[in-house]
Amino acid sequence: MGSAPAPYVGRFAPSPTGPLHLGSLICALASFLDARSNDGRWLLRMEDLDPPREQPGAADSILDSLRAHGLYWDGPVLWQSQRHAAYAAVVDQLLESGRAFRCDCSRQMLAQSGGVYRGHCRNRNLSCNQPTAVRLRVDEDTLIQVDDGLQQALQQNLAQEVGDFTIQRKDSLFAYQLAVVLDDAEQRCTHVLRGSDLYDSTPRQIYLQQVLGLEQPAYTHIPVITNAAGQKLSKQTHAPALDNAEACRHLCLALKFLNQATPPAHCNTPDSILSFASERWQLLAVPATMGLPESSLA
Ligand SMILES: [Zn+2]
Structure with a gap:
């Protein structure tokens, strides 16, 4: 009897340094669609590891935005701020x-x-x-x-x-x-899909997994969206927050950047857009770079 492949477990792991913006929505959407099209679970982790960089209310605002865009996660949110004892135990073990x-x-x-x-x-x-x-x-x-x-x-x-x-x-x-390594292991993530700005930190994470004897997830890095000046779209470059009332428009725009099929006009709710998109999700269609004119952010 052959063993079945491990079921797919993906995750989205935002930092609460500001509200969800188009760049982070694209990343959330890609990881959601990749999980759903593989009949997988999609988990959420709040990377509230660095309080001085965080913005009050940002975590709740991110969760509200995800819900408004139909991006419902499975199970409870894992908060890094509640994981200090687990991190400290591993640091002690590695020191000893x-x-x-x-x-x-x-x-x-x-x-x-x-x-x-x-x-x-x-x-x-x-x-x-x-x-x-x-x-x-x-x-x-x-x-x-x-x-x-x-x-x-x-x-x-x-x-x-x-x-x-x-x-x-x-x-x-x-x-x-x-x-990130301890949390991916704790959440039993089999697939990590995230922005390419984290690609060059992946070897350090794989090394830590090897040292700690942890399973290595499959990695996929999608290009990070840049503004007209070629900067990563982020809180630091003042990417505007998403207006939740325009969730359908944002989802269609995000699908366009991910080079996926365009939902027909009768898909006019986040749920119908997401179900259309997950049935047609093509990871390999995602382009190598993503830029956008400032005007499309408004
Ligand atoms: Zn030193």
């Missing part, structure tokens, strides 16, 4: 086993080595009585290959190109790389 070490290098020192960490504090045995970051030891000649669902495969010599990387910051906040 010697896979991780404390580091007090300044930004200036790191900049001098071109951003690549050369192991300066590996054997200094710094105490936890002073503020230190915690870094994961990267073995020499660690070559990580990412096979992506859409992008060209990526190869990274982690020791030479990144070096020992941070899993907990000096201000004691947990690093994104650690949280």
